Amino acid sequence: MTMDADMTDEELETGGLGRDPTLLIVEDDKPFSSRLARAMESRGFTVSVAENVAEALAKIKAGAPAYAVVDMRLGDGNGLDVVKAIHEKREDCRAIILTGYGNIATAVTAVKLGAIDYLSKPADADEVYKALIGSADDTASPPENPMSADRVRWEHIQRVYEMCERNVSETARRLNMHRRTLQRILAKRAPR
Structure with a gap:
């Protein structure tokens, strides 16, 4: 510092x-x-x-x-x-x-x-x-490895999940996905 x-x-x-x-x-x-x-x-x-x-x-x-x-x-x-x-x-x-x-x-x-x-x-x-x-002026360096397609999909699911206030049923409905499938995705770690 x-x-x-x-x-x-x-x-x-x-x-x-x-x-x-x-x-x-x-x-x-x-x-x-x-x-x-x-x-x-x-x-x-x-x-x-x-x-x-x-x-x-x-x-x-x-x-x-x-x-x-x-x-x-x-x-x-x-x-x-x-x-x-x-x-x-x-x-x-x-x-x-x-x-x-x-x-x-x-x-x-x-x-x-x-x-x-x-x-x-x-x-x-x-x-x-x-x-x-740190100050607000500190900026992070850009990532060396961009997100994979699986990671982008996972990020989108997480964004919709947060927009639905962490309601699994509503998120599944908006994503046109089965609720249990969504629960399995949410329980796993983020893909690389």
């Missing part, structure tokens, strides 16, 4: 974190969340960890963090619900979504709900840190 002349003395002292270095990590993979928590603490954050949506919502109710790293798929729900709850309590929170099931539709939804970035797993601590404190 380059130190900007526009940063205050306090931001320079805290590495760009500002006055409130609170970070909520919502991740159900315990080894990954503990490694990420340690790495973020070493970078100046005050970290709290939640393993599911219910625990995250309770922590947000007690006090919304300035930063958040939220897994997309959690055992008891969707990480997008956590991002939405955070931004209802604190609009200036810099939240990012981590997912192993990345697609354009959920990335767009995450940004609409207030996320500032969307990272695919496995993401390392440096990528997460850069996303959390």
